[in-house]
Amino acid sequence: MNPADLTAITHREQEARGRHRCRVLCCSSTACLASGGGAAKDGLTRAVKLHGLEKNVQIVNTGCMGLCSLGPMMRLEAQGEPDTLYQRMTADSAHQVVDEQLVPYFQPGHTPTEAESEVGAHDFPHLRASLSQVRLGRGLDEHLLPQDMPFFTRQKKIVLARAGLIDPERIEDYIAHGGYTALAKALTQLTPEQVCAEIQASGLRGRGGAGYPTGLKWNHVRKADGPRKFVIANGDEGDPGAYMDRTLMEADPHSILEGMIIAGYAVGAQHGYLYVRGEYPVAVKRLEKAIRSAYRQGLLGDDIFGTAFSFEVDIRIGAGAFVCGEETALMASVEGQRGTPRMRPPYPAQNGLWNAPTLINNVETYGNITAILNEGAAWFAGIGTEKSKGTKIFALTGKLNHTGLIEVPMGITLREIVFEIGGGIPGGRQFKAAQTGGPSGGCIPAEHLDTPVDYESLKALGSIMGSGGLVVMDDASSMPDVAKFFMEFCVDESCGKCVPCRVGTVQMHRLLEKVTAGQGQAADLQKLENLCRLVQRTSLCGLGQSAPNPVLSTLRYFRHEYDALVANGR
Amino acid sequence: MADVTLTIDGQPVTVPAGTTLLKAAAQLGTAIPTICYHEHCTANGLCRMCVVEVEGQRLLQPACLVPAAEGLRVQTRSERVARSRRTIGEMLAASVDLSQAPELQAQLADYGADPERFPEAERRARPVIDDNPMYVRDYAKCILCWRCVQVCAEDAQYTFALSFDGRGYNTQIGTFFEKPLPETACVFCGQCVGVCPTNALKPKREWLLEQGQTPDEIMAQTRSGRRRKRG
Numbered sequence: 163m164n165p166a167d168l169t170a171i172t173h174r175e176q177e178a179r180g181r182h183r184c185r186v187l188c189c190s191s192t193a194c195l196a197s198g199g200g201a202a203k204d205g206l207t208r209a210v211k212l213h214g215l216e217k218n219v220q221i222v223n224t225g226c227m228g229l230c231s232l233g234p235m236m237r238l239e240a241q242g243e244p245d246t247l248y249q250r251m252t253a254d255s256a257h258q259v260v261d262e263q264l265v266p267y268f269q270p271g272h273t274p275t276e277a278e279s280e281v282g283a284h285d286f287p288h289l290r291a292s293l294s295q296v297r298l299g300r301g302l303d304e305h306l307l308p309q310d311m312p313f314f315t316r317q318k319k320i321v322l323a324r325a326g327l328i329d330p331e332r333i334e335d336y337i338a339h340g341g342y343t344a345l346a347k348a349l350t351q352l353t354p355e356q357v358c359a360e361i362q363a364s365g366l367r368g369r370g371g372a373g374y375p376t377g378l379k380w381n382h383v384r385k386a387d388g389p390r391k392f393v394i395a396n397g398d399e400g401d402p403g404a405y406m407d408r409t410l411m412e413a414d415p416h417s418i419l420e421g422m423i424i425a426g427y428a429v430g431a432q433h434g435y436l437y438v439r440g441e442y443p444v445a446v447k448r449l450e451k452a453i454r455s456a457y458r459q460g461l462l463g464d465d466i467f468g469t470a471f472s473f474e475v476d477i478r479i480g481a482g483a484f485v486c487g488e489e490t491a492l493m494a495s496v497e498g499q500r501g502t503p504r505m506r507p508p509y510p511a512q513n514g515l516w517n518a519p520t521l522i523n524n525v526e527t528y529g530n531i532t533a534i535l536n537e538g539a540a541w542f543a544g545i546g547t548e549k550s551k552g553t554k555i556f557a558l559t560g561k562l563n564h565t566g567l568i569e570v571p572m573g574i575t576l577r578e579i580v581f582e583i584g585g586g587i588p589g590g591r592q593f594k595a596a597q598t599g600g601p602s603g604g605c606i607p608a609e610h611l612d613t614p615v616d617y618e619s620l621k622a623l624g625s626i627m628g629s630g631g632l633v634v635m636d637d638a639s640s641m642p643d644v645a646k647f648f649m650e651f652c653v654d655e656s657c658g659k660c661v662p663c664r665v666g667t668v669q670m671h672r673l674l675e676k677v678t679a680g681q682g683q684a685a686d687l688q689k690l691e692n693l694c695r696l697v698q699r700t701s702l703c704g705l706g707q708s709a710p711n712p713v714l715s716t717l718r719y720f721r722h723e724y725d726a727l728v729a730n731g732r
Numbered sequence: 733m734a735d736v737t738l739t740i741d742g743q744p745v746t747v748p749a750g751t752t753l754l755k756a757a758a759q760l761g762t763a764i765p766t767i768c769y770h771e772h773c774t775a776n777g778l779c780r781m782c783v784v785e786v787e788g789q790r791l792l793q794p795a796c797l798v799p800a801a802e803g804l805r806v807q808t809r810s811e812r813v814a815r816s817r818r819t820i821g822e823m824l825a826a827s828v829d830l831s832q833a834p835e836l837q838a839q840l841a842d843y844g845a846d847p848e849r850f851p852e853a854e855r856r857a858r859p860v861i862d863d864n865p866m867y868v869r870d871y872a873k874c875i876l877c878w879r880c881v882q883v884c885a886e887d888a889q890y891t892f893a894l895s896f897d898g899r900g901y902n903t904q905i906g907t908f909f910e911k912p913l914p915e916t917a918c919v920f921c922g923q924c925v926g927v928c929p930t931n932a933l934k935p936k937r938e939w940l941l942e943q944g945q946t947p948d949e950i951m952a953q954t955r956s957g958r959r960r961k962r963g
């Protein structure tokens with residue numbers, strides 16, 4: 163493969179697409195499959211066959227379109243028409259789309275006049291030639307989603323730019339959307355130093371939670387001595403309620419792979435590992451397929467793009483332990499050891515996998531790389547706030563009218579996310595708090611709704627950006643209960659290696675149980691706070707060090723709820 | 733390696749680079765309490781008893797692992813350090829039976845720990861495993877220092893008979909598939925018993941004596957055991 167081949171593939175794809183006047187994209191990410199996406203797509207396929215439209219209508223499996231709570235989702239692209247988005251699709255409604263929209267669309271030569279279309283399309287099938295003017299009958303309109311919803315318009319898609327628009331299982335589709343051009347550029351026009359400098363200049367920071375500057379990390383690994391080096395993509399994603407990484411892996415696996423290969427070139431590694439949790443079978447399947455097709459196209463393996471650079475990638479599947487997302491535990495797991503963290507330093511950049519210098523980044527971090535190289539560091543640095551650049555993907559869940567997966571520019575306020583994108587709180591209830599960072603994060607109360615979402619601001623509020631979980635709670639939620647929930651998670655997920663976390667999480671959980679059951683005393687709250695500080699400052703790894711955060715942040719903003727439980731309980 | 737100079741509790745000390753804070757402090761005659769650390773084992777820094785204050789670091793640092801570096805300023809017994817050690821001791825006392833761990837008890841006393849401070853979580857109460865003629869395993873006393881697993885593995889014996897079961901609060905040292913020791917790779921070298929700080933691993937003879945058996949009764953058992961084997 164050489165860079166010109168990418169253009170050839172793109173042309174072939176465009177030609178093939180031109181032969182179909184219409185494409186129906188069916189979301190086949192885990193969420194939509196779970197809500198019946200498979201049956202809806204089967205219904206669509208049957209109806210298209212029934213009307214003999216196979217040659218005109220291309221049906222494509224894609225990754226996530228975003229509004230997972232309204233799935234299964236579909237998108238109709240017809241030449242000369244604006245795209246149409248559908249929600250809650252079933253086999254019947256898919257059939258209806260074909261009967262009432264596609265069949266008339268393919269009747270040639272009819273553009274209804276305004277007067278004609280006023281009458282109502284279903285009475286006069288020949289009038290329905292223009293999709294945008296079709297009047298829908300029998301409840302199909304309930305399945306239409308307006309594209310100007312703030313849920314869509316307030317987002318900014320860089321990492322998810324192709325999600326829901328391409329078939330994640332076809333490398334050609336990825337290439338036709340600009341895929342692997344960043345790799346070609348890096349390998350043929352840039353030195354490893356230049357790639358690192360570009361990433362550094364972009365201001366990109368790690369999306370796995372801690373927000374370490376990515377370019378700096380790449381440079382550390384590049385400068386580290388060693389006959390062999392490794393690159394790891396962290397797709398372990400263990401936070402409860404979070405599914406950003408799963409969605410990205412399912413929707414656009416090649417973008418992660420391309421980011422990894424570029425990283426391998428930049429730091430001088432020959433081998434990469436994609437670490438994916440075992441609960442993500444669809445992601446694993448698509449990544450495996452992506453790796454196979456990249457090898458077949460010569461984008462992995464020896465002498466990529468005819469250069470001296472060679473790179474291999476393997477998948478390692480985790481067994482679902484949250485702690486295996488921690489980088490040192492993850493590397494132990496890849497080596498086949500029990501997944502427990504170890505003391506850092508030495509950091510992986512010096513001493514990582516099999517003691518070799520190792521670059522480890524989150525999969526979303528890798529998902530940013532191609533855009534930075536294609537559009538330039540300055541473009542990327544123009545998005546976001548002073549210290550937090552680009553976008554962040556959030557899994558928006560909880561008490562909201564619209565939940566799903568969103569990508570927003572850094573610096574957007576929580577208020578915009580909750581009330582515009584999320585459509586506000588249902589049932590006439592009040593917003594109480596937003597939880598970010600999962601079991602390592604904290605709760606942000608209503609008075610801080612106008613805080614810009616960036617690494618520093620969230621930290622100052624006692625929470626963290628985290629990997630992208632965002633749970634909204636209304637005034638019916640009890641904050642001590644929330645704290646108890648996360649502490650229970652930490653009890654279950656503590657690896658048991660160090661004493662403060664192994665015993666401390668259990669003790670804190672018991673105290674929270676006592677308090678929430680109304681059996682606590684003021685002294686128990688005191689003890690709880692003391693334990694929080696101890697576990698924070700003496701635990702071995704990030705899990706223990708941050709396990710007290712949900713308790714501390716709810717104590718900070720909602721102490722009255724704890725006090726009331728203690729006062730009334732007696 | 734080059735030498736570095738650091739200050740520990742205000743006193744300067746010069747040591748080869750790479751020396752742990754624990755050893756550097758020892759050079760000054762300053763004892764830092766340790767539990768999981770053992771001279772002949774890989775240090776894992778997991779009990780966190782040895783934590784010290786290093787200027788400029790937000791978190792307390794395990795002295796058994798952290799190497800000395802030029803200009804470091806270390807406090808081995810600040811208020812934060814003392815409080816942390818006390819609570820760690822109290823938490824251990826709350827979770828396992830430390831009655832036969834004299835070193836640990838001395839540390840608890842030294843830091844004024846109240847072993848009854850955390851009654852909330854249940855103690856680890858496992859039955860004694862008596863599955864071989866050489867030693868018993870009483871994991872109700874185990875503080876999970878990892879030393880036995882390590883001497884059984886790369887730190888000494890390369891036998892790999894011992895490993896971990898479960899995780900979190902329910903972690904326990906065990907054998908693969910919980911097989912009785914005679915059915916494992918164990919060669920009864922006794923090194924694990926030697927490094928156990930809490931008497932969770934104990935020679936069988938000692939245990940039988942504690943159970944009230946007389947030396948003669950014990951001898952009789954071994955004789956009949958041998959006869960059974962021959963017959």
Ligand SMILES: Cc1cc2nc3c(=O)[nH]c(=O)nc-3n(C[C@H](O)[C@H](O)[C@H](O)COP(=O)(O)O)c2cc1C
Pocket residue numbers: 367368369370371372373374396397398399400401484485486487488489490522523524525527629703704705
């Ligand atoms: C308990 C724990 C769990 C973690 N889980 C994840 C995870 O699921 N995914 C991830 O990318 N990083 C996770 N991290 C952070 C990683 O250790 C590491 O910092 C990250 O993968 C680095 O990538 P980045 O610089 O691109 O963020 C976790 C850290 C801790 C302490």
Ligand code: SF4
Pocket residue numbers: 485502503655656657658659660661663664701702703704705706707
């Ligand atoms: S902090 Fe918790 S998860 Fe991390 S090493 Fe200690 S016990 Fe294991």
Ligand code: FES
Pocket residue numbers: 765766767768769776777778779780781782783794795796797
């Ligand atoms: S002795 Fe240092 S952590 Fe246990």
